[in-house]
Amino acid sequence: MPGVGARLGAFTMVLAGTFGTAYALGEQLPGHSHTGYTHNHSLSLAGPLVAGYTYADYVLRIDQMTPATATAPGSITFHLEAPDNTTVTAWTPVHEADLHAMVLRPDLSGFRHLHPTIAADGTWQMDVPAPGPWQFTFEATPAERTDPVIVGARVDDGEPYDATTLPAPADIVTVTTLHGDLTITREDFNFWVEDATGTTPDGLEPYLGAPAHLVAMREGDLAYLHLHPVGEVPGVFQFQGVLEPGATYRLFLQFGYLGEVISVAFTVEVPS
Numbered sequence: 001m002p003g004v005g006a007r008l009g010a011f012t013m014v015l016a017g018t019f020g021t022a023y024a025l026g027e028q029l030p031g032h033s034h035t036g037y038t039h040n041h042s043l044s045l046a047g048p049l050v051a052g053y054t055y056a057d058y059v060l061r062i063d064q065m066t067p068a069t070a071t072a073p074g075s076i077t078f079h080l081e082a083p084d085n086t087t088v089t090a091w092t093p094v095h096e097a098d099l100h101a102m103v104l105r106p107d108l109s110g111f112r113h114l115h116p117t118i119a120a121d122g123t124w125q126m127d128v129p130a131p132g133p134w135q136f137t138f139e140a141t142p143a144e145r146t147d148p149v150i151v152g153a154r155v156d157d158g159e160p161y162d163a164t165t166l167p168a169p170a171d172i173v174t175v176t177t178l179h180g181d182l183t184i185t186r187e188d189f190n191f192w193v194e195d196a197t198g199t200t201p202d203g204l205e206p207y208l209g210a211p212a213h214l215v216a217m218r219e220g221d222l223a224y225l226h227l228h229p230v231g232e233v234p235g236v237f238q239f240q241g242v243l244e245p246g247a248t249y250r251l252f253l254q255f256g257y258l259g260e261v262i263s264v265a266f267t268v269e270v271p272s
Contacts, residue, residue, distance in 0.1 A: 053151045057083035060138065060151040063123060067131065067157045074128035076155065079121075082142065087122040090143035095208040095228075099124060102137040102224065106154065107163045108217055108250040110134075111265065132161030135222050150224065166219065166250065169267045179203065179258045186266050189214070189227070189239040191253055200235030205256030212237040212255035216268075219248040246272035 053060035059081040068074035080088040091098040097115040103126065104111040116124040118140075128134060133156035141148045171186045182201060185192045191212075195201035207213060211232065216225040227239040243249055251266040 053153050055149050055151050058088070058142070058149045058151065060153055062153070065155070066128075067159075068128040070131065073130065074157075075125055076128060076136070077123050077125045078136075078138070078153075079123045080138075080140070080142070080149065080151070082144075088142045089120065089122040091118060092141040092143050092145075094139075094141050094148065095210060095213075097208065098140060100139040100226075101126060102135075102139075102215060102217075103129070104135055104217065104222075105161070105163070106133050106135060106222065108166060108219060108222075109164045111215075111217075111250070111252050111263070113213070113215065113252070113254060113263075128155065128157075130161070131157055131159035133157075137222070137224050139226060152222070152224070154222070166248065166267050167265075169269050171266070173264050173266060175262060175264055177257055177262060178260050182257065182262065184253065184264045186251070186268075189241045191237040191239075193235045193237070193255075201257070203258040204235065205258070207254055207256040207261055212253060214239050214241075215252045215254075216241070216243065216249050217252075218244075219250070243268065243270045245270050 061079050061081050063077040063079060065076045066074045082088050094100075098118050099116055101114045101116055102111070103114060110129065112129075114126075116126060118124045126136060133154060135152065135154045137150070137152040139148050139150045172183060173186075174181050174183045181196050183194045183196075185194070191214075193201060193204065204211075210228045212229050214227040214229075214237070216227075217223070225241060225243075227241050229237045229239055231238050237253065237255065247270055249268045249270065251268055253264045253266070255262055
């Protein structure tokens with residue numbers, strides 16, 4: 001795109017590769033028919049790297065970038081280019097949003113699930129929370145499609161940051177909420193939620209049109225998997241999915257509880 005190179009400044013772009021089907025069960029990707037809440041979106045970065053951030057001939061473009069500083073966030077303006085080289089401006093909302101954005105560090109810390117507003121000209125702006133590298137993964141459905149386009153970009157201004165070591169794998173995690181502690185137990189892709197009394201808590205609520213959302217990111221290439229639960233058992237979130245062996249993942253479970261969005265992270269090691 002003319003002029004983009006001049007606006008990149010000190011940023012370097014780590015190309016995110018071509019995106020194909022990954023390691024999801026349930027609905028086949030592409031495809032977005034629903035049986036209850038079941039549908040899986042996945043982005044695999046395991047294939048050969050190529051220039052651009054392309055999915056099904058859609059290309060993620062960067063219009064402007066402002067580096068973050070120690071005292072203020074930076075910003076990046078994106079748009080999605082359609083196969084006919086026009087900017088996508090019409091979208092089909094999915095789970096109450098036109099665009100789902102996952103932002104985190106390459107070490108899988110700092111996870112955020114955001115929903116930026118897309119302007120009439122098809123552009124959207126994302127904050128760069130702090131100096132150093134960040135991964136942006138976007139999931140949205142152009143109006144002319146029935147299944148989502150999933151694209152990603154990793155940006156790095158070259159500034160050092162304090163990388164963190166992943167927490168050790170644990171299948172039981174306790175989180176503190178505004179209404180008391182909740183304990184979440186994981187077995188494969190099944191999760192049980194209990195309150196301090198060991199019973200299913202009252203007040204579990206849908207989040208973004210589903211009982212829960214589960215995002216899995218793979219250590220290293222940050223391959224992405226986004227799942228929604230099957231079934232409607234109180235206090236139980238059951239997902240259909242598979243993680244490729246020989247890798248470590250960070251799973252981010254999100255659900256509503258008494259007006260609050262609860263985010264719970266699990267480290268999962270899948271042996272070869």
